[in-house]
Amino acid sequence: MLNSVIVVDDEASIRTAVEQWLSLSGFQVQLCSRAEDCLAQLPMHFPGVILSDVRMPGMDGMELLQRLQALDADLPVILLTGHGDVPMAVEAMRSGAYDFLEKPFSPQSLLNSLQRALEKRRLVLENRRLHEQADLKARLDDTLLGVSQGLQTLRRQVLDLASLPVNVLIRGETGSGKERVARCLHDFGPRASKPFVALNCAAIPEQLFEAELFGHESGAFTGAQGKRIGKLEFANGGTVFLDEIESMPLAQQAKLLRVIQEQKLERLGSNQSITVDLRIIAATKPDLLDEARAGRFREDLAYRLNVAELRLTPLRDRREDIPLLFDHFARSTAERLDRRFNPLDGAQLGRLLSHDWPGNVRELANAAERHVLGLDGTWTEVSASGQSLAAQQEAFEAQCLRAALTRHQGDIKAVLNELQLPRRTLNEKMQRHGLLREDFLKGD
Template sequence: MLSAPMAQVVIIDDEASIREAVRQWLSLSGFQVTALSRAEDCLAALGADFNGVILSDVRMPGMDGLQLLEQLQARDKQLPLILLTGHGDVPMAVRAMQGGAYDFLEKPFSPEALLSSLRRALDTRGLVMENRRLQARACHQDRLQADLLGTSPGMRQLRQQVLDLAGLPVNVLVRGETGSGKERVARCLHDCGPRADKPFVALNCAAIPEALFEAELFGHESGAFTGAQGKRIGKLEYANGGTLFLDEIESLPLAQQAKLLRVIQEQTLERLGANQSIAIDVRIIAATKPDLLDEARAGRFREDLAYRLNVAELKLAPLRERREDIPQLFEHFTQHSARRVGREPPPLSAGRLGELLSHDWPGNVRELANAAERHALGLEAPAREAANSLSGSLAAQQEAFEAQCLRAALRRHKGEIKAVMADLQLPRRTLNEKMQRHGLLREAFIRDL
């Protein structure tokens, strides 16, 4: 079981004896303490997600405690600052509390009074940070609902996995067929995590000639090789602080795999033609269609790199395995394409919808988006069952749709009833009744094929 992180306290005082005494007491009391002599150093060290309390003397050379309060309030009005004051500074400290300070302690203060104030401040800060985390999570859930469309169990699980992984500092491997949305998932992992305000850099490993790959990934200095005019920043360095998305990672040349592995292990790189190492902080999200361990066993991929990239794995289901998402996706892409050209989205016939549901979509979501664009622009061939257009009463439309779904499933499974039952999740009796009502005979679909 992981232990809870130690509460963080920053103590700022220009008097070394006071600073050290407070540091020792708080460390013995179980706090993680950072002791500083200048307020300026505190501002430089604090991150946006600092989950602790700041103790600061009021009177100090350079930036004093009141100026520090003003700077902290500009960053985060709910960041607790406890001021340490001399006797003559009490009225000023009271005014500072009205301006946003959490508390003040008059010197000399007792250790018990300090601990009591600190614990109250830490409890308050903890509630603030938890509330922010929940608000951010709700915001990210809404975003994922819009970016990763679908109501199928697989898509609901994927959104939850992305939400859980987005904030973790681990590399992620995204597996899925061509067109299944791997880059969109990678972008969501980036946008819903703490690196969202840093670069998201995408590189398709299959699109770069092997001779240029090292320069593209690591950059180069001027004159590093013939034609290297001027310094070039590589994708890894450009993504510093953010995310590098490596699509079709299985196409990465073996020589570059070794160099990428070293970058991941050491968090440094060297440009071509340079001797100086550059420290980088990059999260890598890689995408692949085949299993990288299978590629490693075949000698086409380094096993150690596969494990480094696959700290966490997301598997994307092909569209044919989540057919219930097709209507929503098709409508979304149709509306998007129609808006782009200033048109009203055209109606979708029940016959055409049945064709969409029965198609296997080897190109996955990308192929569906292309079909929706053609539909929005009126470029597709008329549906074979145009008579079943979406008109008339709701009951009639439901009957037409049900009939087409049954036809599509029977055609897809060559009249095999057990397969149709599993596909449509219907018991045998219900399927028989529906087929009889719609005049559908199993033998007709066996003959068709």
């Protein structure tokens, strides 16, 4: 809370008096009799102010100030001084202390100083939060590539959900990037430093499923040599990604439901419950409730997994993302293989946009790699994708506009000259395709 104050003073009477004044004024007060205790208890990004005496046994207020500044140079520290310590306190302010109060001080002078310091702290923390959000957004833009409205919405949803302690269900076709989205939910949230464990439920034989998920003790079954930690236990503190969750055997669904409800599991061959802290992200192509109605999936587990749902748009429905993704995959391949990358010409780009991409992003990445190797596949042939000519023209037009804006870094005059368009026509087309000049300016 932004009304928190840590009071550090070796005199119990001073601590008690200050606590009474501040508590009556609505502050959250924490008392420390030693500077060392303050440092040990100080949380990261403490949303408040440190109020410290200067002269104390052990570490004094001046050394505490230096230690606090090393941790957070913007943390406000107000020093309480005796009359003879005023020159020292003035020097401390030059070194970064926010203020000093000479004893004896009035409650009102203390409150005034604290309120100013807390307002400064509020602004600093808000500025940090905005910078962190901007950095996260930039990183996510580089990870989940795309300019379509669907991708922009997905990135906003991922940023919103990444920090929340809720299970997420990802719906999408094969190759649409479900594991990458799951990884972003982990990497951009508070569990990022903990394990991310991915498991494809369709790839595990049913007889091995329980041991894979929950682990086993030595001798739990024939061939169980020694103790083995299961995937769920290994991911403790982090995230478990269960791809193709609809393929999980019903018996294991019941055990997974218990883990989600109780945050506890038991290894095969053991009666001891192990507490785990897990976030479950599941992915599926079919609707789990439809699977439940057909008797292939537990309805209660479906609801537990689907606290929040993300739906991934197939590539054929966001064709404006295809050129950007193709270019990214092709350049990455060329760099990795030390090969030259020849950008697509207009005819190739048109065929790229007309292909239906049933394998979605995975198929597109493969096509880009083959292009770099000179082994272009089916997309280079005229494709009867079923998409109307008007839709293909719209996607091609959007890509041409985006490429010109990128080349000229948002210089509208240069774009007008290159494309030979009237200003009003360009404005209308940019608006229709959701293109903003600000997104192409140098340094953005």
